[in-house]
Each structure stands twice: as C-alpha cells, then as structure tokens.
Amino acid sequence: MNEQDRGLELKVGIFVAVGLAILAALIVQFGRIGEGFKSYYTITVHFADASGLLKSSDVLMGGAKVGQVGGAPRLVTVGRGVEVPLKIYDFVKIPVGSSITVGSSGLLGDRFVAIFPPTEKPTAYIAHGARVEGAREEGLDDITKEGGALIKDLRGTVAKIDTAVSKLNDDALSKANMAHLKETFDNLSKTTAALSESSKKIDGVIEKADGTMGSAKEAADKIQVAVADAQKTIQSASRILNEATKGDGL
Known part of the structure; x- marks a missing residue:
C-alpha cells in the first residue's frame, strides 16, 4: 500500500468519525439519552386523575x-387522587400560581403535562421539592363517558315522547273522539250549505227591492212633472183673476 492510498484511507476514516460524532451529539441533544446529562429539580403534583400519563x-x-415526568403516578396515602413527580x-x-394539567396530543395522542403560567407578573417561583395541585384536561375517555x-x-x-304519543293515540285520537270530530265536521258542512242557500235568497230580495225602488223613483219623477204643470196652471189662473178684478176683462 503506497502513501497515497494511506492518505485516502485516513481522510475517509476522519470523515466517518466526524459523521459519527455529529450523529452521537444529535442523539444526545434531541434523544432520551441526553436527558441523563441534564440537571433537574423535582416538584410533586397532585392530580385527581392522571390516566395515560x-x-x-x-x-x-x-x-x-x-x-419530563419522573415516575409513574402513585396513589396518595391520605385523601384521593395520585401524585406525579x-x-x-x-x-x-x-x-x-401556574396551572398544571394533564394534556393529550389529540384524542388518541400521548399524554403530557402542560404548565400554564399566570397572566400577572410573577413574584415567586415553585421551589425544589414543592407539592402543588394539578388539573386534568378532558380526553377521549372523558368524552366517551x-x-x-x-x-x-x-x-x-325518547321514552317520554313515546309515552306521550301513546296517551295521545289512546285518549285524544280514540275511536269515540274521532267519531265526535267527524260528526262535528258534518254539522259544520250542513250549516255552511244552509248559509249558502240563505245568501242566494237574500240576493233575490235585494234585486226585487232594487226594482221596486226604481219604479218608485219613476213615479216620483212623474208626480214632480204633474206638480210643475199644476203650478203653471195656477199661475195662469191667478193672472187672469187679477186682470178681471182690475176691470180689464179677460
């Protein structure tokens, strides 16, 4: 093997070593392995229910x-619920004063712990070893319940509606009530027919009355003409009498 081949192998080896080192660093940084190299402080949160965590x-x-969650939920010795480190x-x-809840990535996603700080400016912080109360968001099992x-x-x-409909069928829509209802509609139909006949008769009476009123008006017009003629005759007679009285003769 000559010097050129050895130099090429050395370069390839260095390239592979650097790649493996970068890969290891990424695994440590973003993988679970890196969690062991970080420093933590521990707090304990009390949940009424931490299912799925x-x-x-x-x-x-x-x-x-x-x-991260330091351990599986464990039952409290006093009271109800579980404690989660x-x-x-x-x-x-x-x-x-932060709100600490058990959340879920979607309906079927993994559970996680979510911390929501208060809106006001913080004046104190939760110390190492503190115990705080937590809550739990609704998940698929809660929605199912x-x-x-x-x-x-x-x-x-639905059962109440069925009962009400049955009572309506038995009481209000019974055969006896339906017979009474049919009889009522029959009577109403007869009454309507009678009113229609009466209306026709009334129309005839009104027409006759209109004819009578026309004849009366015609007679009144003739009387007025006769009265006018009589007035003219009386005026002529009066004039003749006046002339006779004055001695002028007829």
Whole structure:
C-alpha cells in the first residue's frame, strides 16, 4: 500500500468519525439519552386523575419542553387522587400560581403535562421539592363517558315522547273522539250549505227591492212633472183673476 492510498484511507476514516460524532451529539441533544446529562429539580403534583400519563412523558410550558415526568403516578396515602413527580430543568423557573394539567396530543395522542403560567407578573417561583395541585384536561375517555351519559338521557327523553304519543293515540285520537270530530265536521258542512242557500235568497230580495225602488223613483219623477204643470196652471189662473178684478176683462 503506497502513501497515497494511506492518505485516502485516513481522510475517509476522519470523515466517518466526524459523521459519527455529529450523529452521537444529535442523539444526545434531541434523544432520551441526553436527558441523563441534564440537571433537574423535582416538584410533586397532585392530580385527581392522571390516566395515560407515563414515566418520561414530556413536561411542556408554552409549548416548549421544560422537563419530563419522573415516575409513574402513585396513589396518595391520605385523601384521593395520585401524585406525579416532575423533573424540571434547573434553568426553568415555574411561577407560583401556574396551572398544571394533564394534556393529550389529540384524542388518541400521548399524554403530557402542560404548565400554564399566570397572566400577572410573577413574584415567586415553585421551589425544589414543592407539592402543588394539578388539573386534568378532558380526553377521549372523558368524552366517551359524557357521550354515554348523553345517550342515556336521550333514551329517557325518547321514552317520554313515546309515552306521550301513546296517551295521545289512546285518549285524544280514540275511536269515540274521532267519531265526535267527524260528526262535528258534518254539522259544520250542513250549516255552511244552509248559509249558502240563505245568501242566494237574500240576493233575490235585494234585486226585487232594487226594482221596486226604481219604479218608485219613476213615479216620483212623474208626480214632480204633474206638480210643475199644476203650478203653471195656477199661475195662469191667478193672472187672469187679477186682470178681471182690475176691470180689464179677460
């Protein structure tokens, strides 16, 4: 093997070594292995229910990872619920009064712990070894339980509707009531027909009355003409009498 081949092998070896070193650094930085090289402080959170939360689950604050779950949930010795140890990066400070909940990545996603700091400016921070109260967001199992309760209520409502419809069929829509209702409609139809006949008769009377009023008007017009002629005759007679009285003769 000559010097040129040895130089080429050395360059390839250095390139491979650098690549492996970079790969190892990335694994340590972004993988679970790197968690063992970081410094933490521990706090304990009490949850009423931490179902689905596992050891090494992420702890997020504002969407950024700030630690991990230090162990599986364990039952409390006094009271109800479970306690979950959280390992928080030593450079992260959690304000007192922060809301700590168990969240889920979607309906079927992995569980994680989410920390929501208070809106006001923090004046104190949670110390190492502190115990705080947590909450739990609703997941698929909670929605399933609520859906089951809703279906149960819906079935009860449907049963009540069926009972009401049955009573309506038995009482209001019974054969006797339907017969009475039919009789009522028959009577109403007869009454309507009678009113129609009466209306026709009234129309005839009105037409006759109109004819009578026309004849009366015509007679009145003739009387007025006769009165006018009589007035003219009387005026002529009066004039003749006046002339006779004065001695002028007819």
